[in-house]
Every structure is written in structure tokens, then in C-alpha cells.
Amino acid sequence: MKNVNCLIIGAGISGVSIAYNLASKGMKNIHVVDKSYFTSGATGRCGAGVRQQWNTETNCLLAKKSIDFFEHAKEILQYPGNLEFKQEGYLILATSQQEHEQFIKNVDLQNSLDIPSSLLSKEQALAIVPHLNPDSFVSATFCPTDGHLNPFKMTEAYMLAAKRLGVTFSFFEEVKKINRDNHKIVSVETTKELYIVDVVVNAAGGYSAEVGALAGIDIPVYSENHEILATEPVERIQGPMVMSFSKNIYCQQVPHGAFLMGRTTPGQPHNHDVESTWQFLDEMAKTAIHILPLLGELRVVRQWGGSYNMSPDRQPIISATEDLEGFYIACGFSGHGFMFAPMTGLLLSEIILKENPTLPIAGLSLERFKHITDFEVEQSVV
Amino acid sequence: MNKKDIIICRCEDVTLQQIHDYLDQGYTNFEDLKRLLRVGMGPCQANTCGHLIQREIANYLNVRIEDVPVHKVRPMLLGVPLKSIAEDNDEEC
């Protein structure tokens, strides 16, 4: 039996960021448990792209403030390694007049929030990524401060910084039971230990609905498999991430030289499958070659899958729970929780410590799904 | 021979010294090492370095080599079940 002030379930990018933020605000005796190895969840399987080009204000702000942090993360977290932060923008293709018109509105919203995105003509887009197929799109938007990081290194950076502040971690330890006394959380049982707790954070990614259920809290999220592949490394030919919502692709060249690309397989069942399929490989290859014909020459080295944890409005849940004192949630990132992690950690630590939140949090609450039925759904997703 | 001069993962140019440094930091399974050092992410997909690293982990933890989990094998280096091939044909007609 162990007494802890705060038990964080899940050591993915969300859990480590929450741990770091709580500890840096002075909270003591924080422990993080994870049922598997380091970055075994979505965090170790993701594209790790970070972008501010969204079409809801909440997502724009979460992303912008998070990128402000990533720009200084190495110094703030005193990380000795290389975070491989590449800030060469996202180029998002519009492939129809209708999409072009939506993008005009998106850029207006983004600019109103100080996000430096702009609308580009086909020629301007080709000047940035010359190997684009000019017949595959009509226009594009570009934000030069978007980019990507190495997800393993970013997670390690948070974890090591949290450890220096006294946070402890255990891996291969699974939460099995959460005990409550009416409306208050009391203790958590894992495969190895019984923790007497004041605060529990559910940052269990793809398994957050299950962990919620252990505490008797219904969280309206589900998981679905999203696949991705990596090619052999080649010399640098592509600066920005190239993305198209309508053609269903994102594709970036990481500093190591490999290309990473992914797409959504429509009609995926809601489950915890993270295996690879030839159908994905087939569709991915066709889409990539259509938009970026040159990539047809590259050899595929590896493909894998990971869970998107989907919420009803495709925006995260970063929230306390009304019914259960001491139980907090960070999940439902709907495929973009890596880029929001700095804000996830900051906002949830502010919620837990009852401080004034840096951003409005009503739109991130679990309660929003009880009261509202016509959500503003984020459309800019692959 | 100096551990710095012994290459364990030749695809990604990772030395025995680096492996031992990370083992010392507490990353004691293949999946951890893969994510932080890129071992096994090269073109051979750990076919060359996988068992070497498994042996280093076993020695380090003082356990039997068969008790050290091997890395997750990912496509393109995997046998294809006949049913996947048959399903493909079904969809083509």
C-alpha cells in the first residue's frame, strides 16, 4: 500500500506533460503508472506533426500555445537530447472549389488568432513543394511555424524533467480497479500495488473509456485503428508536411530522411486493433503517388497502426468530473493529441489546482456532451 | 575492443556503448531501445541486430535469453496468411 497525492494513469505524451506541469507548480508525491513499455500507446505510433491550421477556435488556440512551448521545450525541460523539431510548415491542399472556399474562412479564423497562415495559389504551393502533382489540387494554405518533432524524444524530455522534480514512474503496471466512496475517489488497485489517492488522472489514451468505466464514469469516446508507414531515408527533398483532408493523406519527411505517411481507413470498427493491413498499404501508395509522384520511387521499410481516441466533436476532453471528486480526464484527442500535449498538461494542472485557466475550458469539459447536442465539429482532420 | 567501436545495429549505426548507456538509464526492453536509439528501424528491421540486442538485455538483466521479449515484427517482413490473399481476390471480382 502506498499513499500518493496524484496518480496519473498512462505515460503517453499527455500523462508525462500533466505530471511535469503539476510538479513544476509544486505538487509533491506524483506517481505515473503505465501498463506497457515506454510510449507503447498512440504517442509512440504517431506522426508527431504539430499544426495550427484548424477550423475551430479551441483547436487553433490549443495548437498555437502548444507550438509556442515546443519552440522552447529543449531549454525549458533541459533535455540533453535532440527533439528533432522541424518547423518548416504544413502545406494543406484544397482539391475542390468548395474546399478552397472553406479554407478562406479557416485562414481568416486562424489569422484572427495570430496564427501566421496564408492562402496560396497553385504556383506558390509548387514553389514550396516542387514535386507536387499540379493536377491534384486547386490551391493550398500554408503556415510556416507548423512542423513536427520526434515523439519519443519529446516524451522522454517531459518524463526526465518530471523525474527531476520528484515524479516517479512505473511501467508494465496496469490499473485494474478504482475505488470510490460515493462521490469521492479513494484508492486505485494495479497489478502490483494499492494506491491511496487524492487525485487520479485518466490519461489512458485508447483505453480511457475503460479506465473511466473502472471509476463508474461514462466517457463518450471510442478507439479506432489508424495506419501509417515509413520509407527508407533519402536526401532532403521536402520541407513541409503535405496534407489533404479531401484526398485523405498526410505526408512528411522527417530529419532522419524517411518519409512518414498516413491516411484514415474509412469504416474502421471501434476497437483496440493496432495491426497493419495490406489494404492500407495499397490505398496509401495510390494516394501518395497521385499527389507526390516522385515518392513512387521510395521503398517502404515498415508499416504500423495506432489508436485514435475519438470524441463526439473531434476535440479533446481535458476536464474534471462533476460526479466524482478527484477524478480528472485527458483523452478524446481524435488523432491530434501529440501537438496539444503542452496545453493538455498546463490546462489540466490548472484545473486540478483550481487556478485560473490559461484558455477557456468550457469547450473541453466532459459535461459539454451532456448539455449540447449540436457541437461545432472540427472538420480539418485526416 | 572498445564498446564505442562495436556496431550492434548496422542499419542505424548504433554502438554497443550506446546500448549499454540506455540500459543503464533503465530502458531495458527492445521496444524502449528501438524508440530512443532507432535500433531495429533500419531496412533489415532488426533481422541483424535483434538477437544481438536480445542477448545484451539478457546479460544485463541476468535472465535467460528466451525470457527477453523480441521486438514486434512489422510488415513488410512478414509472411502473408493465405486468407488475406484470398480475400483480396474476392474484392477484386
Ligand SMILES: Cc1cc2nc3c(=O)[nH]c(=O)nc-3n(C[C@H](O)[C@H](O)[C@H](O)COP(=O)(O)OP(=O)(O)OC[C@H]3O[C@@H](n4cnc5c(N)ncnc54)[C@H](O)[C@@H]3O)c2cc1C
Ligand atoms: C498513426 C497515428 C498518427 C498520428 N499523428 C498525429 C500527429 O501527426 N499529430 C498529433 O498531434 N497527433 C497524432 N496522433 C494522435 C496522437 O498520437 C495521440 O492523440 C496522442 O499520442 C495521445 O497521447 P496520450 O498520452 O493521450 O495517449 P497514449 O499515448 O495512448 O498513452 C496512453 C497510455 O496509457 C496506458 N494505459 C492504458 N490503460 C492503462 C491502464 N489500465 N493502466 C495503466 N496504463 C494504461 C497505455 O499503455 C498508454 O501508454 C496520431 C495517432 C496515430 C495512431
Ligand code: FES
Ligand atoms: S541492423 Fe538494426 S535494423 Fe538492421
